[in-house]
Amino acid sequence: MGSSSLFQNSGYAYVIGVLIFSVLVSSSSSSKLQQKVNVCSKRNPVIFSFGDSNTDTGGLVAGLGFDVNLPNGRSFFRSSTGRLSDGRLIIDFLCESLNTDYLSPYLDSMKGSDFLNGANFAVVGSSTLPKSVPFALNIQIMQFQHFKNHSFQLATAKGLRRVIDEEGFKNALYYIDIGQNDLADTFRKNVSYARVVKKIPEMLAEIKDAVKTIYDEGGKNFWIHNTGPLGCLPQMLTSVREKLKVLDRHGCIRAYNDAAKVFNDGLRALCAELRTELKGATIVYVDIYNLKYDLIVNSNKYGFKSPLMACCGHGGSPYNYNASYICGHPKCGVCEEGAKFISWDGIHYTEAANTIVASNILSTTYSTPNVKFDYFCNA
Numbered sequence: 315m316g317s318s319s320l321f322q323n324s325g326y327a328y329v330i331g332v333l334i335f336s337v338l339v340s341s342s343s344s345s346k347l348q349q350k351v352n353v354c355s356k357r358n359p360v361i362f363s364f365g366d367s368n369t370d371t372g373g374l375v376a377g378l379g380f381d382v383n384l385p386n387g388r389s390f391f392r393s394s395t396g397r398l399s400d401g402r403l404i405i406d407f408l409c410e411s412l413n414t415d416y417l418s419p420y421l422d423s424m425k426g427s428d429f430l431n432g433a434n435f436a437v438v439g440s441s442t443l444p445k446s447v448p449f450a451l452n453i454q455i456m457q458f459q460h461f462k463n464h465s466f467q468l469a470t471a472k473g474l475r476r477v478i479d480e481e482g483f484k485n486a487l488y489y490i491d492i493g494q495n496d497l498a499d500t501f502r503k504n505v506s507y508a509r510v511v512k513k514i515p516e517m518l519a520e521i522k523d524a525v526k527t528i529y530d531e532g533g534k535n536f537w538i539h540n541t542g543p544l545g546c547l548p549q550m551l552t553s554v555r556e557k558l559k560v561l562d563r564h565g566c567i568r569a570y571n572d573a574a575k576v577f578n579d580g581l582r583a584l585c586a587e588l589r590t591e592l593k594g595a596t597i598v599y600v601d602i603y604n605l606k607y608d609l610i611v612n613s614n615k616y617g618f619k620s621p622l623m624a625c626c627g628h629g630g631s632p633y634n635y636n637a638s639y640i641c642g643h644p645k646c647g648v649c650e651e652g653a654k655f656i657s658w659d660g661i662h663y664t665e666a667a668n669t670i671v672a673s674n675i676l677s678t679t680y681s682t683p684n685v686k687f688d689y690f691c692n693a
């Protein structure tokens with residue numbers, strides 16, 4: 315099976331901080347790290363993230379050997395990093411806001427990362443269900459447990475390497491953004507809206523298990539994203555069955571967005587339940603749905619045109635998406651650099667859109683409770 319068909323059929327769906335450099339530091343030999351302003355006053359930030367392509371910083375490429383080609387990466391990294399975007403993802407901007415390095419993919423053995431600021435377990439195409447297949451959420455959690463065990467072994471083996479210690483794991487932030495592929499994959503199976511919605515509690519149970527497992531391991535700081543407006547993605551708009559293709563007034567598929575909202579209502583309730591149940595834990599729920607939907611509805615205000623059309627794709631208006639020629643395929647076109655699009659490849663957002671999403675996340679307006687992103691390294 316070629317990689318492009320795997321992407322479409324098996325769930326591998328395509329699916330601000332500013333670095334402030336101190337003027338006081340001389341230009342001589344200081345390392346980049348020393349030049350960064352310390353946003354975290356109590357301890358160095360450690361983040362473990364779990365999820366899908368919205369957060370994958372190179373895990374798919376490292377884990378399965380798939381190519382992610384240019385023009386992915388063209389606007390910021392100037393080469394492909396395995397991220398499905400032209401530039402940085404939300405998680406990258408959030409790391410920048412703490413002046414910490416981007417998270418290294420857990421599976422990438424070639425980057426020489428010391429993983430001292432955490433690890434990224436998110437992989438393109440991941441979902442909560444089916445469980446126990448690479449790289450479902452429960453597999454990512456098991457990988458984390460392995461990472462943690464191995465860190466302790468390395469630390470006790472005569473301190474051969476600097477690794478995250480027990481306190482580090484305890485005070486780390488555990489970031490989860492998953493669910494988009496669960497909904498997309500279920501709709502793809504030609505089941506009714508009612509059947510999709512009926513499966514949502516099982517998906518949420520997986521997220522609950524993940525949080526509880528991390529908590530039982532000593533973790534207490536959680537940052538949980540809900541899922542975005544699935545029905546506004548050009549890929550979904552291109553592939554939806556006639557029967558379900560009822561659009562809202564902004565051109566998004568009503569049933570898909572309704573399912574996302576049911577998922578999100580359940581996730582919000584789950585977070586509330588876990589706050590009561592898990593003593594001493596801080597569980598921040600972030601409303602990515604409304605944040606992204608606002609961007610689409612008010613796209614003109616933000617300077618974006620054609621909010622439902624992909625920059626990198628094939629077929630032209632209205633969606634510029636063709637599953638046979640996905641972004642990175644030699645026959646796939648791409649918009650001019652600097653053209654303002656929300657959708658990069660029909661599924662993922664552009665760096666320009668991610669910049670706005672991340673800055674709105676950092677505003678805490680969309681968070682419950684309204685806790686700042688740096689709470690875990692400053693408390």
Ligand SMILES: *[C@@H]1O[C@H](CO)[C@@H](O)[C@H](O)[C@H]1NC(C)=O
Pocket residue numbers: 456459460463
């Ligand atoms: C981690 O270590 C614990 C305790 O030694 C053990 O019970 C558990 O199976 C290990 N888990 C992994 C994934 O290595």
Ligand SMILES: *[C@@H]1O[C@H](CO)[C@@H](O)[C@H](O)[C@H]1NC(C)=O
Pocket residue numbers: 504
């Ligand atoms: C999807 O399901 C409907 C009714 O359940 C059926 O009529 C249709 O042929 C199915 N389409 C595909 C592509 O399987």
Ligand SMILES: *[C@@H]1O[C@H](CO)[C@@H](O)[C@H](O)[C@H]1NC(C)=O
Pocket residue numbers: 628629636637638
């Ligand atoms: C995808 O593009 C090819 C080549 O232009 C075209 O033949 C095909 O019909 C397109 N597929 C869809 C679903 O539009």
